[in-house]
Amino acid sequence: MTLSQPEFAFVSTLVRKEASIVLAPGKEYLVEARLIPVARAVGAANVNEFLAELQRRPNPAHQRKIIDALTTNETSWFRDREPFAALTDVILPELIKSRATTRKVRFWSGASSSGQEAYSLAITLQEALPSGWNYEIVGTDISTEMVKRAETAEYSQVEVNRGLPASQLVQYFERAGAHWRVTSQLRKNVSFKLMNLTAPLPAMQPFDVIFMRNVLIYFDVATKRTVLQNVAKLLRPDGWLFLGAAETTIGIDDNYERVAAGRTSAYRVRTGVPAGASRRG
Amino acid sequence: MRAMVIDDSRAMRMILKRIVTKLNFDAVEAGDGQEALDLLADMPEVPELALIDWNMPNMNGLEFVTNVRADPRLREMTLVMVTTESEQSQIVRALAAGAHEYVIKPFTEGAMIEKLALLGLVPTGANS
Amino acid sequence: MSVEVEVNENDLAEMVEQVWESYLDPEGINPLIPTYDENQPSEVHSSVSISGSWTGHIVYACSIEAARRAAAAFLAMEPDEVSQEDLSDVLGELANIVGGNVKAMLPPGAFLSLPQVVLAPESTARFPNTERISGVYGIWDGEPVSISMWHSRADNNQEDGA
Missing domain, CATH: 1.10.155.10 (Chemotaxis receptor methyltransferase CheR, N-terminal domain)
Known part of the structure; x- marks a missing residue:
């Protein structure tokens, strides 16, 4: 048929x-x-x-x-590179200044799939944060199966070939039979949970950086707006939101402004506007 | 740009050649490390990239990497191991000897292009 | 018995799947469908030997037609353009790829031989004093293909100089 x-x-x-x-x-x-x-x-x-x-x-x-x-490209490590370069070059140096008292940063991978993005963020933070700092990464996904896979933190040979520098493969992974497993040094800072971004979001502590790439493209404008408003409530006032290259808040939610971040752009909640206070939804 | 594809398997050389040609490299082939060194000695311009198998007759890929690293004339060449050797310890050995990247066989075309992109050898947006 | 070796059928099957995804079936439409038939016929085979911490062979066996199609997929040509040299070369590389990945799962200090290709059916006579410890048997595009792992019974602790 x-x-x-x-x-x-x-x-x-x-x-x-x-x-x-x-x-x-x-x-x-x-x-x-x-x-x-x-x-x-x-x-x-x-x-x-x-x-x-x-x-x-x-x-x-x-x-x-x-x-x-x-689509075949969704499982690369450090996918699109630029947002990760922006973290290292621009955002983390800033956070290291502004969070100097708590020495802790929280990141959200908001469509974590099989976990490559969350662990790529962990590698980035592991390498960029000064010693004595802590980080926490929460990955969420709508699929129970994907949440389980990401928690297992095991990747096939073909998967670890994709966009992961060899030096980081040997440093942050160990052989587990036919697979490679993310080391406990990274795993202990990363957790995953089931979440539907279009439903009211559960209470979580706010995040310094949110990666929510190639998620909005699946929704209509009204749903995009709902998701962006939900996300704004979980973004620290001076935090950063990364969307996919083909996505924007412009024309959908004016509470955000697009700002340059290295060679790419990110979104921040406009100052003076309480998060999630849009009158349009 | 020029790339050297070093593998004792003609089939693997074909696959690698196909990929680098897509990325606008002119490809030169060699069947083992010694043949590659001999070819390099006669080339007026050093290729920007070498894709290197590990297990080959005459001279293996690790020895080739060691030789290249010891030769100032070949200093600019980017060295990528492309091999079934996939123990963590082997990857560490190859990087220590001077390989810049490491691709484990089997690899998809997309994976190879992504690795070359990491090394700045792919024009951005050229991954088809 | 090979208690120290933890390469089971699932591991082997996963490697085989990756070889298919990478070279033989990149579009994901023509997988190796398992038959679980250890006695399925073959017409050609290739092997690599492993020595050192573990001694044995990895064998890739299939029909001539399956070998021809594999070579065509590797070399991006039509099956009827494939020469005998192409066929041997691709069979050898397939055994090498699976063998290299198996070796990585063995205790440290294992060594891989260069591949050997025999354009004749797989036969246990070629691997005396061995027993099959794991294998993936299937049909690819209607043609038999198998990948199996054989352990040398006389595993006489050879010294190896790494």
């Missing part, structure tokens, strides 16, 4: 709109092969039924699964 033209059109529109990825016609077999496990995982009888249901009732979580299944 292959994908029909309208089914393929539906999927290719979705990934073009949400992930800027163009699926050329003729890739129907590939799309179907990738979606079979997704359909199975959500309890649909087959891919056709899965897509029909999604067209009847849009479901952001299921849309995200499709995009994840059809």
Whole structure:
């Protein structure tokens, strides 16, 4: 049972709109092969039924699964590099001054998937913070399975090849059979929990830096606004928010302003405006 | 830019050549470390990059790296081990000998490009 | 028995999956489907030997057609363009890749040989005094492929100079 033209059109529109990825016609077999496990995982009888249901009732979580299944780049270490360079070059030097009394920073990886981003942040902090400082990283994801995987902190040979410098592989990982496991030195500072960003967020201590990249692209404007307002409440007034390269708060939530951070940009809550006080939502 | 692909497997050389050619390198092949050193001796310009297998006849990749590091003329060459040797201790040995990066086989094309990007050898945005 | 060796079928299967993802099936549409048939036929095979802290062989065996398709995938050519040299080279590299990764899971002080390729069916006669300790047997694109690990019974503690 292959994908029909309208089914393929539906999927290719979705990934073009949400992930800027163009699926050329003729890739129907590939799309179907990738979606079979997704359909199975959500309890649909087959891919056709899965897509029909999604067209009847849009479901952001299921849309995200499709995009994840059809994109291959989501599991790199230090993905996109620039935000991590901005941390080392600009943001951490600033935080080291402003948090000199508590000597502690808190980071949030707000769509932590299998954990590479959270552990990449841990490596960055481990290397950049002066001795005597502490850091805490919280990774959250909407998938129970991903939260479990990230907690296990084990990665295959193919996974550790992706964007991770060899010097850091040998320093921060150890062999665990066929896998590589993040060392306890990093793991003890990183925790993961299940969280749906579109629902009211649980009480958490605010964060100095939030990485929430390639999450908003899956939502409509109203939901984007809700997520950004929720996030603002958890961002320290002088904290930093990183979005994906194709994402912005501009035109969605004016409480944020875009600021330069190294060779990329980040977002900060405007001074004088209480966090989450937008009148638009 | 020029890249040298050093592996006793012709199939692996083909794969590596395909990737570096995509990144606009001219590729030169060698089947072992000694052959690579001989070729380098005759080249007027030193390649910017070498992708080096570990286990090869005549001269293995680690010996090649050691030789290159001892030769001031070859100082600018970026050395990337591409090997099935995947013990932590082996990676440490190769880095200590002077390799700049280390890619474990099997690797995907994307992974290889990302590693070269880490070394500043890929124009940004060129990962297809 | 090889109590100290912790390379099980799952580890082997995962390595095989990574080889497929990297070279033989990058689009993820044509995996090796397990048959669990230890006696499935082969027409060609390649192997690497491991010595030192552990002694044995890693064997990649398949049909000629599967070898041809593997070579075509590696070399980015059509299966009917594949020469016998291409086929041998790719079979050797496949054994080398799996063998190298197995070696990394063995106790320190193991050494990997260069690959050997035999364009004839896999036969236990080639690996005397060994026993199979683990293997992945499957069908790839309708053709038999297996990867197995054989431990030398006469594991006579060779000295190795690392």
